[in-house]
Amino acid sequence: xxxTKGSALKYFFIVILSFTFISSVSAHFYVSxxxxxxxxxxxxxxxxxxxxxxxxxxxxEKISFYSKVLDIKNLLSExxxxxxxxxxxxxxxxxVKESAKHxxxxxxxxxxxxxxxxxxxxxxxxxxxxxxxxLLPNTAYYISQKVxxxxxxxxxxLFDPIKNIKYGINYFAYLxxxxxxxxxxxxxxxxxxxxxxxxxLNRDYVPKFYxxxxxxxxxxxxxxxxxx
Numbered sequence: 001x002x003x004t005k006g007s008a009l010k011y012f013f014i015v016i017l018s019f020t021f022i023s024s025v026s027a028h029f030y031v032s033x034x035x036x037x038x039x040x041x042x043x044x045x046x047x048x049x050x051x052x053x054x055x056x057x058x059x060x061e062k063i064s065f066y067s068k069v070l071d072i073k074n075l076l077s078e079x080x081x082x083x084x085x086x087x088x089x090x091x092x093x094x095x096v097k098e099s100a101k102h103x104x105x106x107x108x109x110x111x112x113x114x115x116x117x118x119x120x121x122x123x124x125x126x127x128x129x130x131x132x133x134x135l136l137p138n139t140a141y142y143i144s145q146k147v148x149x150x151x152x153x154x155x156x157x158l159f160d161p162i163k164n165i166k167y168g169i170n171y172f173a174y175l176x177x178x179x180x181x182x183x184x185x186x187x188x189x190x191x192x193x194x195x196x197x198x199x200x201l202n203r204d205y206v207p208k209f210y211x212x213x214x215x216x217x218x219x220x221x222x223x224x225x226x227x228x
Contacts, residue, residue, distance in 0.1 A: 069096045072106055075225050081119045083161050094165050102173035107225070108183075109169055111218035112190065115210075121161045130158035133168025140167045143174060187211050 072092035081088060099106040116134040117123050129136050137155045144152035147170050157163050172186060178194055179185035189197040191210035200207050222228045 065096065065100065068106065069093050071225070072096055072110070075107075075110070075221065078224050079114075079119070079221075083119065083121050086161050091161065091165070094162050095169075098166055098169040102169065102176070104169065104173060104176070107221050107227075108214075108218055109165075109172070111214050111221055112168070112172065112187070113165075114217045114221070115214045121164070122159055130155065131164035132161050133164050133171075135164065135167050135171065139171060143167055143171045146170075146174065184211060187214050 069089070069092045072095055073088045076088040076091060081091070083091065095106045095109050098104075099109055113119060113132050116129075117132050119132060121132050123134070124130055125134055127136070135158055137152075137158065140158055141152045144150040144167070150167060150170060152167070158167065172190055175189045175194060176183060176186040179189065185197060185201075188207060188211050192200070192207065197207070219228070
């Protein structure tokens with residue numbers, strides 16, 4: 001078979017076009033494969049980055065938590081608080097942990113304790129309120145029925161500073177919730193009881209004596225801590 005110059009040129013163009021087509025198809029399949037690979041990988045990458053972001057936030061929260069524990073511990077040192085059988089770190093950790101559960105300012109909790117007992121863990125009021133946060137046994141029992149983590153059995157438990165703080169903070173959180181997040185009313189009710197406070201409020205009278213005492217202690221605590 002004789003191949004003419006024209007035929008050779010024709011075959012040359014066919015080969016070139018075929019190669020171009022094959023290359024184009026190959027490129028298309030390669031790009032498609034890469035896209036499919038990325039699409040498959042993306043959920044896994046998204047999950048990985050979400051997990052990493054969560055870990056970073058978790059670590060930041062831990063750093064913030066323990067920084068606050070250290071800060072409260074140093075504050076207790078400044079206040080010269082010494083309680084038998086427990087270190088200042090024990091007290092600080094409990095105050096910060098329980099406060100964080102209910103979005104309560106731990107420095108306000110310290111102000112409440114200072115107002116109630118001046119950090120005397122074995123004090124008993126003439127009404128029978130016990131310990132650091134001056135809780136009545138009936139109140140402690142009532143709160144323990146509402147909070148799974150608390151299991152009140154005997155009055156003597158309230159002399160334990162850590163348990164007393166837990167009951168006290170949970171009671172304050174209960175009052176804050178009862179008064180729709182009104183912290184001022186919660187502080188007043190902590191002293192008067194919610195029923196008595198409602199009686200005053202129904203008469204358009206806001207009894208601020210105890211609240212003002214707590215706020216004065218709160219301001220003093222922030223001053224000692226260098227926050228104001």
